[in-house]
Amino acid sequence: MTKFVHRANEVMSERYKIRPKIREQEALSSYLFRLAEANGTNFLSILIQISTTKNSEISARRYYHIDINPAKKIDIKLLSQLTCISIEELQNHTFFPVLKSVFEDPAQNADQSTFQLGNLYVSQHRRFCRMCLKKEIKYHLIWQLKDIEVCVVHGVKLENDCLHCGKIQPYSKANMEYCTCIYCESNLRTENLTGSSIVHIDENQLRLYEIWSYMLESTKRLTPRQLSLSLEQTIALKILYLSQEERLEYRFASIRYLSGQEKVYLRNLALGQKTDGRTSYLGIVIRFFRKSKISLEYFHDVDVASEYFQSFIGEKKTLETGTCLAPWCHAAGTSNEMSMIQSFHGMDTHKNVYFCGKCFNTYGYSKSSGVWEDIGNRIHTVYNVILPLMEQGLPRKRMIQLLDGISARKISEMFGYMYCQNMIPKGYPHLKGVDKSPPNDLLSMFQLLKNQVGTYAYNMSFKAQELFGWTVQEFFCYFYQSQVQHFIFNEPKRVKKPRIHKNVHGLIREYIAECEREKKECSTSDFENNHGIPRHALQYYGLHEEIAIAKEDQKEQIMQSRYEQFWELTQMYVNNKLECGEPFNRLDVYKAINKRRKWISENCPDLIVWINEQVIISEEQQKKRQLKLDERKIKESILFLNKNEISISKASIMRVSGIAAIKLTGNTELSDYYYHLLNSDLLK
Known part of the structure; x- marks a missing residue:
């Protein structure tokens, strides 16, 4: 230095x-x-x-x-x-x-x-x-940024x-x-x-232009350093924090705007761990601002909550299993009968979800409040709403009229549940459809229902009516039997259906036929754009080869068609120019057919030769045209000089006509024409 x-x-x-x-x-x-x-x-x-x-x-x-x-x-x-x-x-x-x-x-x-x-x-x-x-x-x-595709000024x-x-x-x-x-x-x-x-300047382009312009013109850091972290760590942490809508607890699954790879990269960067060198940190920052639409000024000013940072760097808290909250359950107040559920529809609102093996209520910690509670509020509905009305001797129809917001189907479900839990008050007279003994092969019947529609009660009830003729009330009386509930909680909710490609094969055939009619090249990307079926789906079903084979078959045909098309366009342009007597060169022809010389020489070599020949013809045509024009000028100049009694010479002809000396000097066509006029009857 x-x-x-x-x-x-x-x-x-x-x-x-x-x-x-x-x-x-x-x-x-x-x-x-x-x-x-x-x-x-x-x-x-x-x-x-x-x-x-x-x-x-x-x-x-x-x-x-x-x-x-x-x-x-x-x-x-x-x-x-x-x-x-x-x-x-x-x-x-x-x-x-x-x-x-x-x-x-x-x-x-x-x-x-x-x-x-x-x-x-x-x-x-x-x-x-x-x-x-x-x-x-x-x-x-x-202008050099890949993100910026248009000039926002013009x-x-x-x-x-x-x-x-x-x-x-x-x-x-x-x-x-x-x-x-x-x-x-x-x-x-x-x-x-x-x-x-x-072009139309879309919102995405304007947003990218705004982001880059701000960063190019800004004299300050994107954010001040926080929590004793480096600038890169602070930016990574802020992006994760704002991607979770500034919640106080770090959760990988709730991060928005970022791909899984980007989430992992930012998490490792914020923790000071080794990151993937192939991932562009700056690219993640730009994409975050584009997708989130968070202003850069707000990003600069916002502070990451200390609670979020602690949850980010700290170990995951181990939550203790709660107790059963149902007053009528034999396991109430204990966790002895609690079993964890790995997959449940309430997991988007609760975590650490369990079910009680006695009352079959589901419990979990609320993600919003962190409180252990029953999921679905069944305990309150049964114990504080339905049971008091039963004790008054009210029938289901009357309950439907009184309970606004609770459907007839829901009341039938509660009746079935309470019947199986022995909660029906003694002497309750309205038990029609409830007090039926379950079939001996009840479990196998529910296994059949599960194989066809999964284990969601709503879907199973309709299928049960179709297969076994059960009413809604009968279904729920059987559904809440102990053996059925243990079976339900240990089976996946949705039935796993085999993957089928439906009519994709037919769509591919139609697409190939359409390409042949329109004389365009087949490709999986074009098929995806037209029909919305991703390429990886075609590969999964082994259907991408059909498009690949059709593409090869069409390639020669399409090239021949393009070859003929460019020949036709070129001939039309050249013939029109020659007929009108207008000059043209090779670049004019290339521009007219909108193709570069390299492409034409590689794909239509004969056309290049023909274009060169026609350019030579055009040059000869222009020479003859110029020769006739010059001859006319010489003739008019001689007549002018003779009329004004001025001495006729090549020098005087050049002064009057403006013809270059090189054209009249020596053994040239114009020189011969000059002498021919002098020896003719023109001056007599």
Whole structure:
């Protein structure tokens, strides 16, 4: 580093004589182009002067590092001295502010931070808005991001190629400071908007533009450090915290906006553990803000609750098994009959779910309050609502009228449950359909129901009526029998159905036929877009091979059709030009059929030969046309000179007609025509 300091001292008196102002939102590399032009040098010469690497190591493939993290390639302090622009301002025209906002020390971890941003950056070619370039020559820094696809100022798609020759513009080459193509020197700027260039700017693009603009323009970190954590750890923890809607307890399953891999990455990062080097930390941050729509200002100001942090770093609390709460149960007040349930429909609201082996009520800790309680509130319904009405001797119909919000089906269920638990008051007269003895093969009958519809009582009751003719009341009297309840709680709720692809095979055949009719190529991705059936589903059923085979069969046919189509378009264009006598060249033909020369030479080599032949014919046609025009000018000039009694010579003819001397000098067609007119009867 000493040699660079010494070199800086040498050039302090040799600052660039012309130092243009760096423009708003301009990339540093774009400014270096303009700096080179203003001082009569080139981009590479400036880069060699300020580079911190050997000249042999300066690679065009790494020029984009100047705009991401300039410290990796150039001496930013030296550039500041040469241009009289502060280091901070120069860095603000790179992605250094972004790296500084999310990394504790981007300079110390230059390789990691550059790699992280490089995954989100277009580094092979330069992207631009033609309308913006027309207004002001500068390449915006934000244009190079893969996330940004349109110019939000003009509503046009960002492009990377030349309109004239169609070639993609490299990231850094000569001519870039003039906004011209480096291959054909055509102008990359335009004032006209074409229909294909105008696009709809969706909400997603606007959100991404807002996020990146904020991070590029911000002078502060994305968040202050909290809880004695590093910046990266704090950001990871905040994302997890806000993804759980600022709840006080960390739960992996309740995290939103993030994929499983991203959750694991952020959790390990927040805990200071080893992370997957292939995952882009910066990419996760950007995707979180895009999906969550949380403002960056709020993210900066919000504090992670200490309770959340403790639950995040602490061990999972072991919850004790609660006791049975049903007053009529023989196991009430104890946990002796409690058995844990691994899968239950109440697990979205409760955790550590158990059932009592005596009263068959389900219990768990409420996720919202943390209180041990019965799930479904059956104890209250039975003991405080239905039982007092039974003691008054009211029938079910009367209960339905009195109990608003409790259906007839629910009351029948409670009757069946209370009957099996011996809770029906003595002398209760309304037991029709309740006091039936269960069948001897009751368990096998419920096994049959389970195999067909699963173990949800609602589904089983309808199936039982269909198979066995049971009423709703009879079903629940059997359903709450002890042997049936033990069977139900030990079986999965849903019946496992075999995977079937239904009519996918037919859809594939229709899709292939449609492709043949429209002469387009088959592909699994196109099939997925049209029918919403993912590719992995086709692979699962082994149906993707049908599309692959059809694709191969159609490939030659489609190529032949395209070949004929381009021949027809080309012939139509060329013949029209020749008939009208309009000149054209090879590039005009390529542009007319919207294909590059490389593609045509690879797919239609005969067409290239034919185009070359027609261009030669056009050139000959234009020569003959120009010859006739020149002959007419010579004839008119001779008549003019003769009429005004001016001496007729080749020199006087050239002055009057404007014809170039080379056309009349020597043994040329126009020279012969000149002498032919002099010897003719034209002057008599």
